[in-house]
Amino acid sequence: MTHTLTLARPDDWHLHLRDGAMLKAVLPETARHFARAIVMPNLVPPVVTGADAESYRARIMAALPEGAGFTPLMTLYLTEDTDPDDLAAAHAAGLITAVKLYPAGATTNSASGVSNFENVRPVLERMAEIGCPLCVHGEVTDREIDIFDREAVFIDRILDPIRKSVPGLKVVMEHITTKNAADYVKDNAAGLAATITVQHLMLDRNDMLVGGMRPHYYCLPILKRREHREALLAAATSGDARYFLGTDSAPHPTHAKEAECCAAGCFTAPIALSCLAEVFEAAGALDKLEGFTSLHGPAFYGLPVNDAKITLTKGAPLTFDKSLPAGEHTVTVFDPGMPLHWHVS
Ligand code: DOR
Numbered sequence: 053m054t055h056t057l058t059l060a061r062p063d064d065w066h067l068h069l070r071d072g073a074m075l076k077a078v079l080p081e082t083a084r085h086f087a088r089a090i091v092m093p094n095l096v097p098p099v100v101t102g103a104d105a106e107s108y109r110a111r112i113m114a115a116l117p118e119g120a121g122f123t124p125l126m127t128l129y130l131t132e133d134t135d136p137d138d139l140a141a142a143h144a145a146g147l148i149t150a151v152k153l154y155p156a157g158a159t160t161n162s163a164s165g166v167s168n169f170e171n172v173r174p175v176l177e178r179m180a181e182i183g184c185p186l187c188v189h190g191e192v193t194d195r196e197i198d199i200f201d202r203e204a205v206f207i208d209r210i211l212d213p214i215r216k217s218v219p220g221l222k223v224v225m226e227h228i229t230t231k232n233a234a235d236y237v238k239d240n241a242a243g244l245a246a247t248i249t250v251q252h253l254m255l256d257r258n259d260m261l262v263g264g265m266r267p268h269y270y271c272l273p274i275l276k277r278r279e280h281r282e283a284l285l286a287a288a289t290s291g292d293a294r295y296f297l298g299t300d301s302a303p304h305p306t307h308a309k310e311a312e313c314c315a316a317g318c319f320t321a322p323i324a325l326s327c328l329a330e331v332f333e334a335a336g337a338l339d340k341l342e343g344f345t346s347l348h349g350p351a352f353y354g355l356p357v358n359d360a361k362i363t364l365t366k367g368a369p370l371t372f373d374k375s376l377p378a379g380e381h382t383v384t385v386f387d388p389g390m391p392l393h394w395h396v397s
């Protein structure tokens with residue numbers, strides 16, 4: 053039986069760090085285990101220009117604990133007014149690594165997202181030309197479409213047409229939650245990949261809804277039925293390099309989660325790696341963990357694998373703080389509701 057695992061230091065290919073007191077509270081949790089992260093731009097107001105990304109990056113660097121070896125990989129929030137020249141200049145300067153597409157209204161702080169996809173075609177064409185990947189929140193926002201179907205419908209109605217009309221555009225389907233999305237990636241050629249979160253590998257909608265509603269399991273895209281979780285787990289543990297970790301760790305103050313209208317997002321950063329080791333071990337796939345956390349993402353983004361290593365050791369059930377202070381508030385740490393045995397050092 054394996055009791056110790058040494059992996060190349062992981063990266064998080066989809067992360068929300070927020071700003072101000074929340075940034076200060078959550079950044080050390082990611083920097084402790086991860087070398088790099090793709091930082092989401094959905095601040096209020098969003099990070100839309102190269103100048104915005106530069107100043108947000110400076111705020112992140114200023115909030116890093118002393119000696120932390122962590123590099124934020126910045127993104128721009130795509131709007132119908134995004135200037136292709138500004139985007140290309142930020143990409144050429146190494147200031148941004150990717151651009152994020154939120155369909156307008158799809159999730160937290162997505163009001164400035166895209167409504168008419170024809171209006172962003174020139175930007176997407178420019179991105180294809182310069183090799184800047186598009187990270188996609190893949191859900192339609194049409195009220196007619198059931199929330200559990202929104203990802204599958206997005207693939208047919210929006211994603212597939214975009215990919216056909218802008219060939220050469222590198223696309224990451226972020227936080228996939230369905231078998232449909234996992235299959236779409238599998239059935240398509242190079243230039244398409246998907247990130248998968250911790251919670252979507254561990255939980256299904258029953259965990260969120262049976263016996264009472266658990267707000268700390270509510271995120272978007274919403275947890276789906278068990279068959280989908282199984283398909284995601286099969287994809288993540290397959291060794292296929294097109295699937296990699298994006299935690300989508302998305303902190304909200306506890307009062308905003310435990311509210312009449314609960315904010316979407318699971319704050320998984322502090323225990324993400326322990327959770328993953330637990331599920332990969334249960335699937336008999338510990339040998340595939342390093343690919344998922346540390347190798348496949350850099351390969352897709354054309355970045356080097358981290359030289360530093362991280363060690364996971366199996367032992368007594370992990371105890372961890374269920375809540376962290378965040379300025380005047382607290383932020384509740386995701387608890388998968390099952391014992392975790394892998395300790396990270
Ligand atoms: O659950 C989510 N939370 N999904 C998203 O897409 C956004 C995120 C957030 O920013 O809180």
Ligand code: ZN
Nearest residue numbers: 068092300302
């Ligand atoms: Zn996200």
